[in-house]
Every structure is written in C-alpha cells, then in structure tokens.
Amino acid sequence: MSKRWNVAVLGATGLVGGNMLSILEQRNFPVGELYPLASAKSVGKTIRFKGKDIPVLDVETFDFSKAQVGLFSAGASVSKVHAVRAGQAGCVVVDNTSQFRYQEDIPLVVTEVNPHAIAGYKKHNIIANPNCSTMQMLVALKPLHDAAGIERINVATYQSVSGGGQKAIDELQGQTETLLKGGAVTPKVIAKQIAFNCVPQIDVFLDNGYTKEEMKMFWETQKIFEDKNIKVNATAVRVGVFVGHSEAVAIETRRKLTEGEARELLSKAPGVVLMDERKPGGYPTPVTEAAGTDPVFVGRIREDISHDRGLNLWIVSDNVRKGAALNSVQIAEILVKEYL
Numbered sequence: 001m002s003k004r005w006n007v008a009v010l011g012a013t014g015l016v017g018g019n020m021l022s023i024l025e026q027r028n029f030p031v032g033e034l035y036p037l038a039s040a041k042s043v044g045k046t047i048r049f050k051g052k053d054i055p056v057l058d059v060e061t062f063d064f065s066k067a068q069v070g071l072f073s074a075g076a077s078v079s080k081v082h083a084v085r086a087g088q089a090g091c092v093v094v095d096n097t098s099q100f101r102y103q104e105d106i107p108l109v110v111t112e113v114n115p116h117a118i119a120g121y122k123k124h125n126i127i128a129n130p131n132c133s134t135m136q137m138l139v140a141l142k143p144l145h146d147a148a149g150i151e152r153i154n155v156a157t158y159q160s161v162s163g164g165g166q167k168a169i170d171e172l173q174g175q176t177e178t179l180l181k182g183g184a185v186t187p188k189v190i191a192k193q194i195a196f197n198c199v200p201q202i203d204v205f206l207d208n209g210y211t212k213e214e215m216k217m218f219w220e221t222q223k224i225f226e227d228k229n230i231k232v233n234a235t236a237v238r239v240g241v242f243v244g245h246s247e248a249v250a251i252e253t254r255r256k257l258t259e260g261e262a263r264e265l266l267s268k269a270p271g272v273v274l275m276d277e278r279k280p281g282g283y284p285t286p287v288t289e290a291a292g293t294d295p296v297f298v299g300r301i302r303e304d305i306s307h308d309r310g311l312n313l314w315i316v317s318d319n320v321r322k323g324a325a326l327n328s329v330q331i332a333e334i335l336v337k338e339y340l
Ligand SMILES: NC(=O)C1=CN([C@@H]2O[C@H](COP(=O)(O)OP(=O)(O)OC[C@H]3O[C@@H](n4cnc5c(N)ncnc54)[C@H](OP(=O)(O)O)[C@@H]3O)[C@@H](O)[C@H]2O)C=CC1
Pocket: 010, 011, 012, 013, 014, 015, 016, 017, 037, 038, 039, 040, 041, 042, 059, 072, 073, 074, 075, 076, 078, 096, 097, 098, 129, 130, 131, 132, 133, 162, 163, 164, 165, 166, 167, 319, 323, 324
C-alpha cells in the first residue's frame, strides 16, 4: 500500500476548512489519520470524512507531533500561535491566513506559478497560501509574464461575500430576504448594505489610502513572481455574489503581447480555462462557470486602445476553492510527493 499521511485540518468547522476536507476526499489525498481541529466551542461536533463521523478536537490541547501535514484556516491570530507550535512538533503547515505571507524565510506558493518555492519550507515547517484575489490573477498572468514581462498591473476586483466567511454569506442572504419583503437592513459584517450593492472596501484602510486587501495583491505578486519591479494598482470591491471572485485586469508588458498570442498562451496554461468568444455570454461569470469548480477562467481578452503595450483580461475563479482550499491541498500534494 502506498504511504499515507496523518493530516490535521484547523478550522474544520468553517467554510474554508470544510472545503479542504471535501477536496482532500475528492482528490483522494493519501490521508492516514484525520484530525479535524477548531475552537473549544466545537468540541462535541463531528465532521463527515470518507463516510465516517470524526470528532472535532480543540486545537489548544492538540499534540501536533501526531500529524505530518497541517492545513490551517482559522484566522491569522490562531495561526500565529499554533502554526509555529505545529512546525516545531514536526508537522508541516500549509497556512491559509495572511500571518506568514510576507516573512522572507517562509515560501508563498501558487502551485501553477512557483511550486519550486515549496523547497523553502524547512526552516519553519510552514508554507503560506496566498490571498484569493492574488491567487487567481497570478495563475492567469504567469504565462503572459514569462512571455512578455509584465511591468504593471491595474486591477479592479469584484469579490464575493464568501471571502468574508460564513457570517458574510449569512448577511447577504439575510439582507436579500429582508429587502425583497420591503424591510430595512442594518449592516453588521460588511460596512455598508451588500445585497444589491457594491462596497469598495475589503479589509482595513492603510496610511497610503489603499486597503490591506489591495496592498496584499501588490506585496504577494512581487513575492510569488520573484520580481520586485512589477507594480500592482488594485481596487478591491465586495459585491453581492455568494461564491466566485471576478477581476478586470489591465497589464502593461515590456514587449507588446498581441491578443492572439495571449489567447494561444492561455489555451495551454495549467489551471486555466479560456472562454473568450465575442458574443453575448461568450465569457465566464462567477455564478455560471466558477462556483464549485477548480479552474481559473479567462475571457474578454483585448488589446488596450489607450496603451501600445497594454492588454485587458477578465479573470474569474471560485475563491473558496482555488483561492483558498484547493491551492492548499495542491501544495500538500507536492509536499508529500516531493519533499516528505
Ligand atoms: N487564502 C485566502 O484568500 C483565504 C483565507 N482565508 C483564511 O481562512 C480563515 C477562515 O475563513 P473561513 O473558513 O471563511 O471562516 P469561518 O468563519 O467560516 O470559519 C472559521 C474557522 O476557524 C475556527 N476558529 C476560529 N477561531 C478559532 C480559535 N480561536 N481557535 C481555533 N479555531 C478557531 C472556527 O472554529 P469554531 O467553529 O470552533 O469557531 C472555524 O472552524 C480566514 O480567517 C482567513 O485567515 C479565508 C478565505 C480565503
């Protein structure tokens, strides 16, 4: 029998953790023992994995030497304590939070873009999983960057509420029901009404006027592309969609990239599905293509009429899958196959 790995999933009762569990099962990851972890309030609950009900354990008292692989998605402050503790106990953590992404000696990996960086996990036994908006953008831009050298990226995101966790999903659902019945809503999770609306704020404001979500796209693109010269100008917007982030992306390249070349490159790119017909509906949307699926979809490719070396793209993906849980499992697959 081939080798099996004991896997701890922290945040197992949450949206991303739940997706990690189903993706481990769907992709037949070689799990030996599974340890679903969450906070003390979830002790007594079970999660279903491969037809069995497995009790949820309190992360505070879990002995990480029992697991070789940890998939973490319980928030940055939880990872700050427990990913370090797990790493010291010999459990290699794929961390889905922003806690370690900007630490130089911790790799930040998109599996289609820089899988080689996984090799750098050994110092802390931690590998960071990027931000969902950065992730889908770089899967699509990698072949274009390799071919023509991207100098600058202008991006406006249209991010679904699932990026804000279950409570944001509940808020969109609740507000929609209330408004359709003629009632009034009071925003609690997202700063302004999200049902039937667009809100240009994700995460906190920073001193330069950008939000942290927008700056994550700048910092993470430079680290993952290993290119300090590439510049990213992002506007991150929350929209009243449940699952699937969309991005209108305009790139400027060192040498001109024609739309034909870009289509040819993207038609062969790993993890990408090209859907680019110039007719009504000939492009991807989050609800009709992305939600519940693995690929990064790209459409609306056209040369920028305002810039000689500019190209526009529309990029859509399931933020909970490729943007979070799927990429984490893909990192773990490479880790156990090539490094452990
Ligand atoms: N890569 C990316 O872009 C993304 C990253 N994320 C990361 O994943 C995290 C979780 O997101 P999501 O699943 O949507 O959130 P949810 O609110 O749906 O789930 C949160 C999970 O974390 C657990 N948790 C919370 N606090 C603690 C604690 N103190 N100790 C142990 N477990 C705790 C919860 O357990 P319990 O039920 O017991 O409270 C629950 O399992 C985010 O905070 C973010 O850091 C999320 C989305 C995308």
